[in-house]
Amino acid sequence: MALEVFISYSHRDKDLRGELEKHLASLKRQQLITSWYDGDIIPGTEWQQEIIQHLNSAQIILLLVSADFMDSDFCYSIEMEQAIARHDADRARVMPILLRPTDWKGAPFEKLQALPSGATPVTDWPDRDKAFLNVVQGIRAAIDDLVKKKKTANPQPAHR
Numbered sequence: 001m002a003l004e005v006f007i008s009y010s011h012r013d014k015d016l017r018g019e020l021e022k023h024l025a026s027l028k029r030q031q032l033i034t035s036w037y038d039g040d041i042i043p044g045t046e047w048q049q050e051i052i053q054h055l056n057s058a059q060i061i062l063l064l065v066s067a068d069f070m071d072s073d074f075c076y077s078i079e080m081e082q083a084i085a086r087h088d089a090d091r092a093r094v095m096p097i098l099l100r101p102t103d104w105k106g107a108p109f110e111k112l113q114a115l116p117s118g119a120t121p122v123t124d125w126p127d128r129d130k131a132f133l134n135v136v137q138g139i140r141a142a143i144d145d146l147v148k149k150k151k152t153a154n155p156q157p158a159h160r
Helices: 011-023 025-029 047-057 067-071 073-088 128-153
Strands: 003-008 033-036 060-065 093-098
Touching: 003 011, 003 047, 003 073, 003 128, 011 025, 011 060, 011 067, 011 128, 025 033, 025 128, 047 073, 060 067, 060 073, 060 128, 067 073, 073 093, 093 128
Parallel strands: 003 033, 003 060, 060 093
Antiparallel strands: none
């Protein structure tokens, strides 16, 4: 069964979020993940309730970090804080993805391993496709780890 991925981002980073979505296509086609972001909200529904519902059901939460993300009260104070609470309760895996350079020292997600490798923001890589590939490889490793932990926690009974 596919893991649900929630994407938290500033709308000012919508182009970079869209690029990430393209790079997640392989994981989606293999039915390892489904992804959700606020652009999937159906017109006429209560947007904040819809966001909270998906945030609370996702097994993986991606925080797309930039100065705009850090400046957004909704991203930082609602989505990120709820995500960290779920992570701390071992109910979700939160992964900060550094899109653009910004000061994130002291942020609640500072304790988490960030992507891409070396905590180098996507926009600082000479080749953005390689940066997003690195991000997707990190997400794939997290998926493998979550699946392995789930199997260990719920071993299948032996068949005779």
